[in-house]
Amino acid sequence: MADSSEGTRILVTGGSGLVGKAIQRIVADGASQPGEQWIFVSSKDADLIDTAQTRALFEKHRPTHVIHLAAMVGGLFRNIKYNLDFWRRKLRPRERKEDVHSHLRKNIQINDNVLQSAYEVGTRKVISCLSTCIFPDKTTYPIDETMIHNGPPHSSNFGYSYAKRMIDVQNRAYFQQYGCTFTAVIPTNVFGPHDNFNIEDGHVLPGLIHKVYLAKRSGSALTVWGTGKPRRQFIYSLDLARLFLWVLREYNEVDPIILSVGEEDEVSIKEAAETIAEAMGFQGELTFDTTKSDGQFKKTASNKKLRTYLPDFQFTPFKQAVKETCTWFEKNYEQARK
Numbered sequence: 001m002a003d004s005s006e007g008t009r010i011l012v013t014g015g016s017g018l019v020g021k022a023i024q025r026i027v028a029d030g031a032s033q034p035g036e037q038w039i040f041v042s043s044k045d046a047d048l049i050d051t052a053q054t055r056a057l058f059e060k061h062r063p064t065h066v067i068h069l070a071a072m073v074g075g076l077f078r079n080i081k082y083n084l085d086f087w088r089r090k091l092r093p094r095e096r097k098e099d100v101h102s103h104l105r106k107n108i109q110i111n112d113n114v115l116q117s118a119y120e121v122g123t124r125k126v127i128s129c130l131s132t133c134i135f136p137d138k139t140t141y142p143i144d145e146t147m148i149h150n151g152p153p154h155s156s157n158f159g160y161s162y163a164k165r166m167i168d169v170q171n172r173a174y175f176q177q178y179g180c181t182f183t184a185v186i187p188t189n190v191f192g193p194h195d196n197f198n199i200e201d202g203h204v205l206p207g208l209i210h211k212v213y214l215a216k217r218s219g220s221a222l223t224v225w226g227t228g229k230p231r232r233q234f235i236y237s238l239d240l241a242r243l244f245l246w247v248l249r250e251y252n253e254v255d256p257i258i259l260s261v262g263e264e265d266e267v268s269i270k271e272a273a274e275t276i277a278e279a280m281g282f283q284g285e286l287t288f289d290t291t292k293s294d295g296q297f298k299k300t301a302s303n304k305k306l307r308t309y310l311p312d313f314q315f316t317p318f319k320q321a322v323k324e325t326c327t328w329f330e331k332n333y334e335q336a337r338k
């Protein structure tokens with residue numbers, strides 16, 4: 001670590017998810033440094049919506065560093081469906097129906113509990129995770145780190161977006177009042193092994209991979225939702241994991257940083273679907289269900305700041321990363337989240 005690795009305890013919230021599993025793999029593959037202790041936690045270790053459970057988790061591990069990934073996450077269609085009333089769960093005794101957390105409230109509560117608990121146990125650095133979908137919908141391109149609060153986000157995911165934007169506000173406040181190095185990264189659409197391959201709830205790449213798998217099995221066409229024209233920058237979870245380790249060790253700004261492939265690597269949804277079809281040897285027809293939403297047309301992000309720090313960082317080529325993810329899904333079909 002930049003600030004002495006002796007007795008470094010890194011707590012990763014959301015350690016069982018897509019990004020958390022990728023960081024686990026990079027660490028297991030040799031990226032860990034002497035003196036580092038990595039602790040990956042999931043909701044089984046503590047429900048981070050609950051303040052007491054979050055405090056107890058932080059008291060137990062007293063992390064010197066935190067990578068905060070835990071969040072309620074979903075693709076376009078889950079966000080549209082549950083912006084206000086996301087993920088209903090069983091009511092606790094005496095809990096009122098209106099107390100059930102919305103997408104907005106859940107993420108705000110998780111983030112508030114994590115940042116405050118980190119402050120209370122003296123954590124030296126917290127890296128939270130924003131997303132390029134939280135930027136203003138009406139904007140100039142490319143989007144950069146200075147634009148987060150410049151206007152309303154796309155209406156499809158305003159609950160998630162405002163909750164995430166608040167992390168940036170909190171990071172600045174913790175720095176101003178207490179001098180904490182609480183920062184955030186801003187990845188584009190992430191994909192890779194251990195993603196959520198649920199067709200209704202997941203993001204576009206894992207959803208399409210699952211659909212191609214089923215279409216191959218039944219000999220039917222692949223239905224891509226929307227027109228296929230929207231454009232996205234995709235980042236492979238293992239590349240993102242390597243960048244997280246760099247941020248942990250080398251990046252000391254409170255201001256967030258976009259972690260993205262270049263603008264020239266943006267692809268249309270149609271191109272992404274064709275890449276998956278090729279990777280999985282799917283010969284059938286591609287159809288487009290234009291009754292389904294396209295969501296945000298594009299959110300093209302600049303990786304200029306990242307490139308200023310890391311001009312030589314090599315991203316895995318999109319085709320190769322898609323191929324690896326498809327192979328993982330086919331091999332792990334029974335256990336995969338779907």
Ligand code: NAP
Pocket residue numbers: 013014015016017018019020041042043044046047048049068069070071072073110129130131132187188189190191194195196203
């Ligand atoms: P994911 O696969 O859905 O994993 C979510 C993680 O959060 C899981 O480990 C889950 O634990 C944990 N979690 C959820 N609610 C929790 C709670 N109440 N208490 C404790 N833990 C809880 O998500 P991901 O795709 O890896 O996303 C990681 C981060 O990246 C998130 O902050 C997300 O907003 C951000 N991000 C994701 C994308 C993307 O395309 N996926 C893009 C940009 C930014 P369990 O396994 O126990 O449920």
Ligand code: GDP
Pocket residue numbers: 074075076077133189199201202203204205207208211223224225226227230232269292293294295296
């Ligand atoms: P977003 O990037 O935050 O909008 O979320 P997604 O990862 O869910 O991507 C949504 C885009 O992919 C929209 O343009 C959808 O119309 C398109 N899309 C095409 N097929 C699918 C699919 O099977 N699942 C999802 N989630 N999106 C799809």
